[in-house]
Amino acid sequence: MYVSLRRRAGAGIVLLALVSAVAGVPSAAGAAATDVRVDVDARAGLATVGDAALGVNHAVWDSQLGTPAVTDLLKDAGVQMVRYPGGSYADIYHWQTHTAPGGYVAPNTDFDTFMAGAQRTGAQPMIIANYGTGTAQEAADWVRYANVTKKYGARYWTIGNENYGNGHYGASWEADDHADKSPKEYAENVVAYATAMKAVDPTIKVGAVLTMPGNWPDGIVASGDSGTWNQEVLTRAGAAIDFVDVHWYPGGSTAAEGLGKTAQIQDAVYLLRRQIDQYAGAGASRIGISMTETNVDVGRNTQPGALFLADVYSGLLAQGVFTVQWWNVHNGPDKATTIAGQTDFNDFGLLSSGTCTADNSACEPPLNTPFAPYHALSLLGDFAHTGDQFVGTGSDNALVSAHAVRRADGDLAVLVINKDPDAAHTVSLNYHGFTPSAAVPVVETFTNGADGLTSGAAGTAGTQTLAPYSLALVTVHPSRTENAAPKAPGRLAATATDRTASISWAASGPGLKYEVYRQNGGVSELLGETTGTSLTVPNLVPGRRYTVNVLARDGAGRLSPASAPLTFTTGSPAASSxxxxxxxxxxxxxxxxxxxxxxxxxxxxxxxxxxxxxxxxxxxxxxxxxxxxxxxxxxxxxxxxxxxxxxxxxxxxxxxxxxxxxxxxxxxxxxxxxxxxxx
Structure with a gap:
């Protein structure tokens, strides 16, 4: 049997006997015919998980901020980053006086209390400097207090929250005392803030607020502006920042529609990265991307929220976003509905506030009871470890999505998500560039209505059955350990025309052959092999986006891990009729x-x-x-x-x-x- 190495206080993990079924997963002898195909391609390397990947939001109006009960639950879930002082409150909050004029500040939620809670959780802080009603000097003084006086070593600081919501584009919910509410003014202030803050501690990383491609006000050029919010901010402040900060509430009038929005992640991150590279100037590749708020519209504290959290965190991290943060730890109920047989309070929180709806028609469970998304986050903590590399996956059924990581010890962890509320699906797992051992794999699951995760050995490496509306984390060992395998090639670059691409990389060592693969769903396409460190690929399609990896193979046939991915787009003919x-x-x-x-x-x-x-x-x-x-x-x-x-x-x-x-x-x-x- 498998026991999670992380303490699960209050998380309700259940260990199953080796012969037991997990979430309806039959033993290999009684395995059902598969109805979904999932491909897992270890040759298709994606992003590597960083040390701040799994995050959540804290707010100064939350009386439970920093309490041992909450910090221990977050630690149990594997939370690596916590954000403060809380969304739009950041643009009215003054840290020195611990006040937010026009808003409520709960007792015992000051900055030092927050930092003590972050340290107990084992998480890094993400701090929002007040742009709306604050000053660059106030932000610089906060950096001095945090990192010089208190020596907290707080690395990540964002200038404001959703500052495009200041009325410049019509809608107004974000405080902004500046007479000029344009992106130009915001960008100029970002430069001033960053300069003042880094004068105190040059090691900090400063982020600017952008909008997620596909979300309002993306694409809109307001009166008097030269470009969109993102274009203006990046053009004017790109040289002063270290990362950009975006939020994503994709919406959807039904749970199914909301869960389907995760299919947009790859294109959204691609466009955002392209905007950064196009507008932020020299050295734009150094600029990271943080996703500091996300949630769903339907099923926020029931299974749709859990499935969305697992899918969106995995999808964003695989595309190189360095932290993803759920809104929120506590939020409170709005109205009670029933979703897939479970009571949903329309509560953004991971944990129950222990209060009742405004009309007292329904009351939440006791304070700090984990909601379904908490358990999904906890499963993510077991899935995506710092240093793991995401690898490519593909599914032939839109209701079943999959993500996978390759660990340093050679194991593959595969997260499979069944978004079908009504039917179980038996999944055929097909591996490429990886041969699983014949051992029965460890499977950790979270099912609809469960009060925690279940874990045990079940199914096979090639077949797993998922209950309706469920998550399953399947960990498989390789058939053999390649301790002497070559290192992954590095520093990929490409020069593309309309029909060809010249791809180059740094050598992994002497006497190796290199294989160049194009990512293609869950089954990569071999573009060519060479003993050199470059390859020209012909017969490409004009105007097409390609993502490639390079792997090294030695004389004994041992294959390296995949390189980091490289994405390029072919152009059009230099001359045409x-x-x-x-x-x-x-x-x-x-x-x-x-x-x-x-x-x-x-x-x-x-x-x-x-x-x-x-x-x-x-x-x-x-x-x-x-x-x-x-x-x-x-x-x-x-x-x-x-x-x-x-x-x-x-x-x-x-x-x-x-x-x-x-x-x-x-x-x-x-x-x-x-x-x-x-x-």
Missing amino acids: CTVKFRDTNDWGNGYVGSIDITNNGPAAINGWTLTFTWPTGWQALSSGWNATWNQDGRTVRVTSDGGLTAGASTSVGFVGSYSGPNVLPESFTLNGTVCTTV
Whole structure:
């Protein structure tokens, strides 16, 4: 039997006998036919888990902040970072007087109490400096008190909370005393804050607030601004910051819709990283990404919240976000509903506040009773250890998602999430670049309505059955340990054209062969092999995003871990018989007016033409178009005209597009079957 090494005070872990079923998982002898295929690819290396990965929020209005009961529960769950003084309160909170004019501050929630709780938890602090009603000097004095006077060694400091919610874009919930509420003003103050704070302690890391791509006000350019909030802040303050800070409340009118939003993570982080690289100037690659608030709209303290937490933390960490933080430790009930047979109080908290709804129609369980998302966080603590590398996974069923990490000892831990509230699913686990041992694996589960995790050995490395609305963490050992395997290659770089990419890397040692793989769901594609430290890959598709890894293999056939991933996008032909210019000319956050200019570069006239492009995601759509005939089939858009284009002539067409997630714009266009140059 397996016993978690972390103390589970109050977490309700149950140990099962070796022959017992776990959450409906049968023994190998009675295994059901599989109905879902999950691929786990150890060759597809993603991000490495850092030392602040699993985080939560604290608030000065929470009377339980820093108490032994709460700090021990957070420690048991493996929490590595705690944020203070709490969301929008940060922009009215003054640390020296421990006051928040216009808001409530509970007794015994001052900064020293918070730090004592963080230390007892074993977590790093993430501190929000007051931008809305504070000053750079106040923030610098806080750094001095924390790191010089008290020697807390607080590394991470964010300037403000959701400062784009100050009224500049219409909606106003964030305090902001500045006469100018533009991103330009915020950026200039970020520079002033960072300068003053780092003058006290140059070792700290300072973060600026951005908006998550696909979330309001992403894409919107307000009156008087030169660009979006993210563009303005990065352009003006990029050189002064060490990380950017975003929040993500993806919404959804049903639990199923909310759980489906995690499919947007990879594109959202890609766009955010691209914005940083494009606008933040030289050395932008040093800038990290923190996700300091996230939660769901439906099922906040029942199983949908738990499933979302496991999926979103894993998805963001795999894409290189260095910390993900749940909102909130305590929040309080709103209204009671029933979700999948369980009472949900619409409570953002991980732990019960022990209070009743406003109409006294329902009361929460006793104070600090863990809600379902707490147990999911606790399972994440067993899943994603500091130093583990996420690896690629894929599922053929949208209701079953999977994440996996490779540990330093060679083990693979696979987290499988069944988002189906009604049906169990028997999953076939297929491994690539990894051969599991025949031993019965350890399985740790959390099921709908359970008051804790269950753990034991069950199923096989290749087959597991998941109860409806459940989480399962399957830990498998390799068939053999490759103690002398080569090290992973490092420092990947790529130079891409429209059809080729030259990929290079740092050598892992002498006498090795290198294999270059393209990530492709849960089964990577081998692009080529070489004994050198570079490879030119032909036959790529113009305007396509590629993520690659390099692995080293020695003469004995031992394979290294995967390199860190490298993502690049192929361009368009340097010269073509046509040119396309695509622009987003007016964006309102979930739709935009697009403009396309088409030029005939050929020597002859074109009599009738069809322009074709493909939306990069499934949540983008054509609403209407003009100056041509527009239609959409699946994700493919065709723009057709009977008109002519003489040699050297141009024409313009326009459309209204809609999107319900990160708006990745198309980068490849064909005119009458010819790939155009994109400018």
